[in-house]
Amino acid sequence: MKLQPGEELLIKEGRTGWGNTLAVTNKRLLILDRDKIVGETLIENVAGAYAETQVLTGLTQLKIKLKDGREMPVIFRSSANGFLYGGGSENAGADLLNLTNRYVEAITRAISEQLPTKEV
Numbered sequence: 001m002k003l004q005p006g007e008e009l010l011i012k013e014g015r016t017g018w019g020n021t022l023a024v025t026n027k028r029l030l031i032l033d034r035d036k037i038v039g040e041t042l043i044e045n046v047a048g049a050y051a052e053t054q055v056l057t058g059l060t061q062l063k064i065k066l067k068d069g070r071e072m073p074v075i076f077r078s079s080a081n082g083f084l085y086g087g088g089s090e091n092a093g094a095d096l097l098n099l100t101n102r103y104v105e106a107i108t109r110a111i112s113e114q115l116p117t118k119e120v
Contacts (some may be wrong), residue, residue: 022103026109076096
């Protein structure tokens with residue numbers, strides 16, 4: 001994966017339901033097939049991110065809100081067994097929530113770094 005000048009990798013540890021890895025940099029969200037970039041969204045087009053757990057299934061998703069009003073849901077796979085997280089043991093659910101929250105924090109950090117600084 002080749003980063004742009006001034007670009008910093010914030011997180012790259014979540015394998016998604018589609019088998020790719022989601023990476024977050026201070027400039028882009030990247031969809032990786034191994035280390036090859038197969039999709040990207042500029043951070044400047046992202047409005048926010050949050051974790052959502054469905055009550056009935058226990059499935060936790062990362063929801064990425066785009067400035068155009070669309071949402072990108074991301075479901076992570078368990079690194080231990082390759083299954084989608086959710087509905088399993090309490091430990092798997094807690095691990096997923098922890099991973100999803102780290103992604104929310106990384107995306108929020110990247111968005112805040114894109115905001116113009118206000119002069120006082």
